[in-house]
Amino acid sequence: MSTDLIAARQTDVIDEFALFDDWMDKYEHLIELGKDVPAIDTGRKTDEHLIKGCQSRVWLAADAEADGTVRFTADSDAIITKGLVGLMVRVLSGAEARAIAEADLHFLDAIGLHQHLSPTRSNGLASMVKQMRLYAAALAARQA
Template sequence: MTIKEIQNELIEDFSFFEDWMSKYEYIIQLGKELPLINEAYKTDDLLIKGCQSRVWLHADYQDGKVVFTADSDAIITKGLVSLMIKVLSNQQPKDIVNSELYFIDEIGLKEHLSPTRANGLVSMVKQMKLYAMALSAKV
């Protein structure tokens, strides 16, 4: 699936929820389903700068695609990083770098996050795009 198709699917998924409590529960559920990052990658150099909570993000290059794994010590943040991985993992570096992540606004996420969480989300996206850029340079 393309980044655009995944975003459209997420927008549709979120449209089923009546209120933000239900949407938060869904985000938390996604966080619980996040494949665990290898403990070896839970190092300070893999922490995302700008996140209030601790978020570790690792990128790997497999078969021409970037594969992200992550973890966080905060349940909502873990859900947010899980959303980003759902959209950007297993995609080609150039597609990640050029992606326009409109689903964040479409599902109303930005306006329902505290300013520090919203900043953290921006930092997450920035870091994922930087990893994709670095990995595409290696190819």
């Protein structure tokens, strides 16, 4: 069920970005998204939730809900990273733990932003996705 949810959300994001064919327009949109992201509770913007990238810092908090889904909130000190983090949260948050752990995340590739997931970008996004999956996998194992 939840796998379909993630797939449908990825399609949404891809459709949304299809409106922009110019590189700069795409980033303009990402910046707008970054401004809108519901930031993580300031109380949770602590070292405990910090994913230290080389350049931009990312904070991620995960909460297991009673229905077996995971709720993510996240933030970054760089606005483009924040936009990307926001997209990742939009796609994965509220899905079932197992679906998150096993999700085939192809939307960044499809919208031409895959370079931000490469470890050389050092923006913390790749580490964040890894953390999201690890958290979900651990939760799914406990649920099983």
